[in-house]
Amino acid sequence: MKHLFKAELNWTSTKKEEETTSKFYSKSHQIKIEGKPVLDVSAAKAFKGDPELYNPEDLLLSSLVSCHMMSYLYVCSQNKIEVLEYSDNAEATLEVSENGSGRFTEVRLKPKVKISNPDQIELALNLHFKANQLCFIANSCNFPVLHEASCEVI
Secondary structure (H helix, E strand, C coil): CCCCCCCEEECCCCCCCCCCCHHHCCCCEEEECCCCCCEEECCCHHHCCCCCCECHHHHHHHHHHHHHHHHHHHHHHHCCCCEEEEEECCEEEEEECCCCCEEEEEEEECEEEEECCHHHHHHHHHHHHHHHHHCCCHHHCCCCEEECCEEEEC
């Protein structure tokens, strides 16, 4: 089974004719996905982007955090675990090479889960591994997605 996702990117040059190097290009642009609000995007501040806008690195990390949570909630429902709260303060490490190329070297998800049944804490913690195996975004990455999960009962 295949699904097709589409995104439209729009950017307009603000470069003056006398400027000849790419460092003068604005990095801000818009991404449109049909039926959804326009997403204003730029480069990260470190790469001369607008720090008030989302950047591709923010969006990749956000995709991983969100996809892992949805996969985790799915496997919890399969195992009859009642999840009451879920939060994450994830971190991504990006390394930039001398030639200007770069890549993520790892992402650390730090999910904090609150469940209702104290007898299910160990299972709830172990299900992060299964969720990672199912996560569409994690399966698309060429770097490790690590988990520092915690679980408590409320």
